[in-house]
Amino acid sequence: MKLILTNDGSHTLYVPELKEHYHSVFGAMQESRHIFLNAGLYKAIESKRKLNVLEAGFGTGLNALLTCLAAEKEKARVNYTAVELHPLPPAIYHKLNYAALVKEQGSLQMFLKLHSSDWGDEIRISDHFTLKKLKTDIREIDFPDKRFDLIYFDAFAPEVQPELWTADVFKRYALCSNKNCVLVTYSCKGEVKRNLKSAGFVVEKLPGPPGKREILRAVYQTLT
Numbered sequence: 001m002k003l004i005l006t007n008d009g010s011h012t013l014y015v016p017e018l019k020e021h022y023h024s025v026f027g028a029m030q031e032s033r034h035i036f037l038n039a040g041l042y043k044a045i046e047s048k049r050k051l052n053v054l055e056a057g058f059g060t061g062l063n064a065l066l067t068c069l070a071a072e073k074e075k076a077r078v079n080y081t082a083v084e085l086h087p088l089p090p091a092i093y094h095k096l097n098y099a100a101l102v103k104e105q106g107s108l109q110m111f112l113k114l115h116s117s118d119w120g121d122e123i124r125i126s127d128h129f130t131l132k133k134l135k136t137d138i139r140e141i142d143f144p145d146k147r148f149d150l151i152y153f154d155a156f157a158p159e160v161q162p163e164l165w166t167a168d169v170f171k172r173y174a175l176c177s178n179k180n181c182v183l184v185t186y187s188c189k190g191e192v193k194r195n196l197k198s199a200g201f202v203v204e205k206l207p208g209p210p211g212k213r214e215i216l217r218a219v220y221q222t223l224t
């Protein structure tokens with residue numbers, strides 16, 4: 001795993017075995033804000049001030065940190081569940097510069113708490129944000145009800161891990177989605193769109209961040 005500086009000054013990680021970065025090299029933080037915050041979180045809080053959020057691929061914790069800070073700013077209550085099979089060791093997450101870049105008081109403690117909190121337990125990170133990390137395969141999520149209002153689907157690219165982007169996987173996400181649950185992801189691949197549609201999501205393309213023409217936002221309607 002290699003630490004890389006992206007064009008907006010924020011870090012990402014490079015995984016040599018997959019030849020894949022965790023984020024866009026045009027700007028990790030810019031990408032996260034554009035796709036997951038602006039197209040996802042801010043869309044979802046238009047209609048609901050208390051959200052259950054699911055992230056597929058916790059990784060560096062960047063999406064979680066930005067969401068936690070936004071929840072505090074907006075005074076919107078967020079219960080965040082994150083799925084990850086390969087948690088980063090402290091020696092890596094301590095090097096990431098996200099907390100320094102956001103320049104919000106308390107963000108480093110918040111970031112370290114996101115990473116060091118126990119797996120499987122719901123932990124209060126701040127006044128408006130709780131986190132539950134699950135060491136589970138993205139393909140094997142299994143929740144007993146339709147609890148989620150917002151899903152950040154942030155797996156490695158379908159070109160690299162096609163098995164994580166199938167219709168069967170998206171059906172699992174549909175099964176735990178409320179009606180009108182918003183799912184955001186960076187891949188606009190035709191197959192991803194078709195697989196989301198077949199799982200009951202209505203899909204729209206939105207302009208992407210620098211370096212990426214389009215992204216996807218999907219809204220769950222019904223699984224037929």
Ligand SMILES: C[S@@+](CC[C@H](N)C(=O)[O-])C[C@H]1O[C@@H](n2cnc3c(N)ncnc32)[C@H](O)[C@@H]1O
Nearest residue numbers: 057058059060062063084085086137138154156
């Ligand atoms: C694109 S990176 C995630 C970026 C992350 N959201 C962030 O902000 O850093 C994809 C993540 O999915 C994880 N992952 C890969 N395969 C997985 C699987 N089958 N189940 C769960 N997590 C997986 C990787 O370890 C990596 O952390």
